[in-house]
Each structure stands twice: as C-alpha cells, then as structure tokens.
Amino acid sequence: MMVLSDILIFVFGTVIGSFLNVVILRLPEDKPMTGRSHCPHCGHQLTVSELVPLLSFLVLRGRCRNCKAKISPRYFIIELACGLLFLLGWLVVAPTNxxxxxxYxxxxxxxxxxLVVFVIDLEHYVVIENLVLATAGIILLVNLISGHFLNSFLGAFLGALPMFLVWVFPPRGQWMGFGDVELMLMLGAAAGFPGVLVALLLAVFGGGLVSLILLLFTDKTLKSRIPFGTLLVPATLLAMLWAPPLIHWYLGLLGF
Ligand SMILES: [Zn+2]
Known part of the structure; x- marks a missing residue:
C-alpha cells in the first residue's frame, strides 16, 4: 500500500512537470497557457498518446512522430525532476496530519x-516577478491560516534583507537583479526561521563551489555571472526538508 501511494505521487509529479514545461516555454514570451502543444519544427499538434509524461519521450526516442526532428531532452528532464521532487518531499515529510x-x-x-523560476532564469537571465510575488503572498497566507505567520514573516525579512543590501550596493543592480531580492522574499517566507539562514548559507557555499569548478575547468572568468541566484531555489528546497539536521551538523563542525 505504501509503495502504491509512492508511485502515484511520483506519476502525479511527472504530470505536473509536463504542465510546467508548457509554462516554462510560454511564460517568458507572454503566450497564453491554453492550446495544445505542437512540434516546434513541423507544427504537428501533439496527440494524447504523445503527451504521456516520460513514456512518450522514451517510446518516440526523443523525436517528433511526424517529422522525426530531435526533441530537446529538457522536457524529459523537467518531468523527471518534478516527479522526483514530489516523491522526495512525500518521503521526507511523510505527512500524517x-x-x-x-x-508538504x-x-x-x-x-x-x-522549477519554473530556475529554468527560466537559466535560459533568459530573468526572474518572473509577478509569479514570485504572488507565490510569496500565497505562502504567507497559508502560514497565517496554519499559525506560522510570524516565523514565515521573519524568514521573508531575513531572506530579502541581505539580497536587498547587495542589490542596492553601488553601482545599484550591478551585483544582482531585483528579481533575486523578490525571489528570496518568497523563499524566505517558505523556509521560515532558521531555515532561511540555512538556505542562504547553502547558496553561498554552493555558488562558491560552482564558481571554483567553472574557473578551474572552463574558460569562464570571475567577471562571468556567479550562479548564486540560480542556486537559491535548490538551497531552499534542501533547507525546507533538512534544516534541523543541517544546523546540527554545522554547529558540530564549529565545535558547539
Ligand atoms: Zn515535427
């Protein structure tokens, strides 16, 4: 029984991931979310059997059924990532009440x-501000209803403040976009306190690590964009699931 619910959660996640693919493709171009997906090469409208998450891509071996043009593996990766995230949260939080x-x-x-913000930021270097602010509002509202408003508000404040200070530091907006300030407001509201501090630390360490790898193994220089903003989302997801053990481990490292 336990295994069946796990599978259902994973499949549900891949279906949502398939919808996120549409959002990621159409949101930056201000296209409507309704209307069937079609092949970008030949315009062939996808049938229901071509819209099954993960399986369609595997059966068609990553090619359009009509013109055989290659389909980007990103669709498959995003569906898989969303399915795995739904399952991971389900297994770690293990909701009962x-x-x-x-x-959860x-x-x-x-x-x-x-996931939407992360991929659009990677591709277009923009944060979709309306989506981020609306989500921040929903999270604060949910926390108000469930009695965690002050903790959530503190998380949002402590998340947005350091980002704002970096953004405002002259020359203003040079170091970081204002979208990252708003993003951290949303993520801080979700992570709460002290989760938000774990998220920020993970993003700073992760950003440093990724920068070091890029410097050592590619021709990027220090002037290249430091992937700090991109790491805020995965860092916050980690903090939401494992903040207490991470804090315990970190304090242990410092000798407490
Ligand atoms: Zn085609």
Missing amino acids: FTSYIV FKFLLVATVG
Whole structure:
C-alpha cells in the first residue's frame, strides 16, 4: 500500500512537470497557457498518446512522430525532476496530519514555482516577478491560516534583507537583479526561521563551489555571472526538508 501511494505521487509529479514545461516555454514570451502543444519544427499538434509524461519521450526516442526532428531532452528532464521532487518531499515529510500536509503543500508550491523560476532564469537571465510575488503572498497566507505567520514573516525579512543590501550596493543592480531580492522574499517566507539562514548559507557555499569548478575547468572568468541566484531555489528546497539536521551538523563542525 505504501509503495502504491509512492508511485502515484511520483506519476502525479511527472504530470505536473509536463504542465510546467508548457509554462516554462510560454511564460517568458507572454503566450497564453491554453492550446495544445505542437512540434516546434513541423507544427504537428501533439496527440494524447504523445503527451504521456516520460513514456512518450522514451517510446518516440526523443523525436517528433511526424517529422522525426530531435526533441530537446529538457522536457524529459523537467518531468523527471518534478516527479522526483514530489516523491522526495512525500518521503521526507511523510505527512500524517493537517500540520504536516501543510508542510508538504508548501514544499510542492516552492518545488513547482521554483522549477519554473530556475529554468527560466537559466535560459533568459530573468526572474518572473509577478509569479514570485504572488507565490510569496500565497505562502504567507497559508502560514497565517496554519499559525506560522510570524516565523514565515521573519524568514521573508531575513531572506530579502541581505539580497536587498547587495542589490542596492553601488553601482545599484550591478551585483544582482531585483528579481533575486523578490525571489528570496518568497523563499524566505517558505523556509521560515532558521531555515532561511540555512538556505542562504547553502547558496553561498554552493555558488562558491560552482564558481571554483567553472574557473578551474572552463574558460569562464570571475567577471562571468556567479550562479548564486540560480542556486537559491535548490538551497531552499534542501533547507525546507533538512534544516534541523543541517544546523546540527554545522554547529558540530564549529565545535558547539
Ligand atoms: Zn515535427
């Protein structure tokens, strides 16, 4: 029984991931979300059997059924990532009562919106501000209803403040876009306190590590964009699931 529910959660996640693919493709171009997907090469409208998450891509071996043009593996990767995130949150949070279902709901909200923001940021170097602010509002509202508003508000404040200071530091906007300030407002509201501090630390360490690898193994220089903003979403998801053990481990390293 336990295994069946795990599979259902994973499949549900891949279906949502398939929808996120559409959002990621159409949101930056201000295209409507309705209307069937079609092949970007020949315009062939996808049938229901070509829209099954993960399986369609595997059966068609990553090619359009009509013109055989290669389809980007990103669709498959995003469906898989979303399915795995839904399952991971489900297994770690293991919701049993109202409070833990709320925790799982917040994780799913940050995972889905975060996935959209993450991929669009990677491709277009922009943060979709309306989506981020609306999600921040929903998270604060959910926390108000479930009695965690002050903790969530503190998380949002502590998340956005350092980002704002970096953004405002002259020359203003040179170091970081204002979208990252708003993003951290949303993520901080979701992670709460002290989760938000774990998320920021993970993003700083992760950003340093990725920069070092890029410097050592590619021809990027220090002037290249430091992938800090991109790491805020995965860092927050980690913090939402494992903040207490991570804090315990970190304090242990410092000798406490
Ligand atoms: Zn085609």
